[in-house]
Amino acid sequence: MSPTRDFRGYAGRPPAVLWPDGARLAVSVVVNVEEGAELALSAGDERNESVYEVQEEIVGVPDPCMESHFEYGTRAGWPRIRALLKDYGVAATLNANGRAVALSPWLAQEGVADGHEVAAHGWRWERHAHMSEAEERSAIARTVAAITDAAGAPPRGWHTRSATSPNTRRLLLEQGGFLYDSNAYNDDLPYLTDVGGTDHLVLPYAFDTNDMRFTRNGGFVFGDDFAHYCIDAFDRLHAEGGQAPRMMSVGLHLRIIGRPGRIGGLERFLAHVASKSGVWFARRDQIARHWLEATGRQDILARVLGPTAV
Secondary structure: OOOOOOOOOOOOOOOOOOOHHHOOEEEEEEEEEOOOOOOOHHHOOOOOOOEOOOEOOOOOOOOHHHHHHHHHHHHHHHHHHHHHHHHOOOOOEEEEOHHHHHHOHHHHHHHHHOOOEEEEOOOOOOOOOOOOHHHHHHHHHHHHHHHHHHHOOOOOEEOOOOOOOOOHHHHHHHHOOOOEEOOOOOOOOOEEEEEOOEEEEEOOOOOOOEHHHHOOOOOOOOHHHHHHHHHHHHHHHHHHOOOOOEEEEEEEEHHHHOOOOOHHHHHHHHHHHHOOOOEEEOOHHHHHHHHHHHOOOHHHHHHHHOHHHO
């Protein structure tokens, strides 16, 4: 058995962190930007992606059907999502693949202009579990370069598509510049983890409050399914936030929630949250920085961002 797994966490006694303006709950909206980073023979990749509105892999030849499903996200989904975030004053994290922003730099630029963070989601939309160390190091560096070029600033967060490799966090620290990663699903709060003797911040992500559940028999069919589930999660966390800090992650994808039959679910969720007091809509880099400052870990901020940033 692995001796490194932590089944206890804060054990019901998290740090006494207060969110800005006395908010009960930090709500992190994550917009995944993956379009153009999906595996495609037409892009020189080794195979075609098989997961989109249906699950089907075309072998041996390019798959323009699959590619067009991804293209919907940037062409039609992003404008709808962008408008809703503006309407409700939501500062979000754009979780972007490097190849996606290299192909659509305008989207990252629009996100930055709207006050969003552009974080890193790998070079391609792929798992890192079986990557060699050299391959993964190159993918991280390439992703950082593409986002820096498109967004005008390097990413401060990282989130691998599902499975990481054993080297991922060490390579993120080696690359430098990362305040946090979101490669965990095991808590409702940020926490520190040891990476070769260095403390590193993790902001857990969530697969349940996530529009990915519209695909692959995930349980969501109608927009109200998404709204109802996310509202229930919000209400519980908001109530718990009266006694201890809480964070909620809401995962979105341009090509999924951006569809006309689903976008209303996001709007209903945002309207519900906006009707409540004590809520902090925050980018993940803002949450990371606030958590480190509130827990007295300015040393991590100085190490990552430089002494003048503290």
